[in-house]
Amino acid sequence: MIKVILIDDEPLAQSIVTEYLQGYPQFEIVQCCNDGFAGVKAIAQHKPDLIFLDIQMPKINGFEMLELIEQPPSVIFTTAFDEYAIKAFESHAIDYLLKPFSKERFDKAIQKWLQMRNQVQVKPTHTALINEEIRQPEERNRIVIKEGSNIKIIPVHDIQYIEAYDDYVKIFTQKEMFLKKKTMSFYEQTLNPAQFVRVHRSYIIALQQLTKIEPLEKDTHIALLKSGAKIPLSKSGYLKLKSVLGI
CATH class of the missing domain: 3.40.50.2300 (Response regulator)
Incomplete structure (x- = not known):
């Protein structure tokens, strides 16, 4: 059958x-x-x-x-x-x-x-x-996660940053970290570029979480987030972030 x-x-x-x-x-x-x-x-x-x-x-x-x-x-x-x-x-x-x-x-x-x-x-x-780029509107405002038999819906405004993790990404919120089997490129293309910026090959940050940009070593910088997380900035990511911030 x-x-x-x-x-x-x-x-x-x-x-x-x-x-x-x-x-x-x-x-x-x-x-x-x-x-x-x-x-x-x-x-x-x-x-x-x-x-x-x-x-x-x-x-x-x-x-x-x-x-x-x-x-x-x-x-x-x-x-x-x-x-x-x-x-x-x-x-x-x-x-x-x-x-x-x-x-x-x-x-x-x-x-x-x-x-x-x-x-x-x-x-x-x-x-x-x-x-596919043609997606339902709600998919741009939330991420659906499966944990065992549980399904959770994360509003994008709760996301602090996203980190690459092998074939997955780690999605960090104020309270929890979630794993999702997606690529960084997917979220770079899907999330609103006015709210999220890919600042490194392995990191996407929420602009509303950014508190400061600091120099680290010669020609390198880090982004400080409200949570205290320190996110490395690549050279291109640093320039992109400055452009988005208008500085």
Whole structure:
């Protein structure tokens, strides 16, 4: 059997996919979820072959949910996103079904996935999809972290600085430090450049946390933050920081 999970906060959308899948006896819906939190837990429990995923949902959106899964299953999006945004993502996903979608359009998506599966093709990565510049507005204002079975949402205004850590980054707030499997380049491009500056290959700082810039050795400097953290500045980072501060 092909295990399927539906993740959508609209009961009507879930019922439509359920009805359309009745024509495919090899598919088994193992769980229906109303939000991304439940989706993460269901995927960990059932390890489905395919998920139908909405984008705009309560708590966390579909993109943020995928970020929390190390090896996402194949995804067919069922979304009310406009057609322009959908076309921007087409090359990175199995398929997109724009609500309301017909049985014929649904069948095409299923056949596309079955063909890829039968060809023993490597599951498409969702990295490009998740890193796409076209993102939901809330994703620029928060970072979603998974710690064990817990999911935490960090508002970006709570971030003091970000430090590179192998394949992860360390995200420092006033009270805690969080690990996130992302690159420094991702956050350099995603975070508001008027609020965050990459001052070193390994550091991004929040400008509101900066209290002082001090010389360290010949031609080198450090940034002092409100927390007392001392952040090294590269030569280019120092110049960038001065430019942003207008000094």
